[in-house]
Amino acid sequence: MLSNLLGCLVMGALLQWLAEADWFRDTALANEHYRLLFAVGFCGSFTTLSALVYETSVLFHASLGLQAAGYLATSVVGGFASFWLGVAAVRLLMPPG
Numbered sequence: 001m002l003s004n005l006l007g008c009l010v011m012g013a014l015l016q017w018l019a020e021a022d023w024f025r026d027t028a029l030a031n032e033h034y035r036l037l038f039a040v041g042f043c044g045s046f047t048t049l050s051a052l053v054y055e056t057s058v059l060f061h062a063s064l065g066l067q068a069a070g071y072l073a074t075s076v077v078g079g080f081a082s083f084w085l086g087v088a089a090v091r092l093l094m095p096p097g
Contacts, residue, residue, distance in 0.1 A: 001071065001074065001075050001078070003047055004047045004048075004051070004052060004075055004078075004079060005075075005078050005079060005082045006047075006082070007044075007047030008047070008078075008079040008080070008082035008083040008086070009082040009083065009085055009086040011040075011083060011086065012082065012083035012084060012085065012086025012087040012090075013086030013087065013089055013090045014086070015087070016086065016087040016090035016091060016094075017090045017094065020090065020091075020094050021094075052072070052075050055071060056068050056071055056072050059071060
């Protein structure tokens, strides 16, 4: 779960940083394909849906349905929260414009 939450944080920060960086907008790398490569390629290799599904399945098969639901909910909600925390951190740390 920690790697997924950290990956979401990094993805939010990276996407926001690339969106705000003048040097990045002025390069050939600024198109959406490269932005996806950096964010989804890097962060996607760091995190994985299959690990989330596996861990949740293990808990369900061990008759720990409440823990499985809690793990799943914490991962999803925590992932969104981590993503937006990364975005907010970059917005706070980068000067406007």
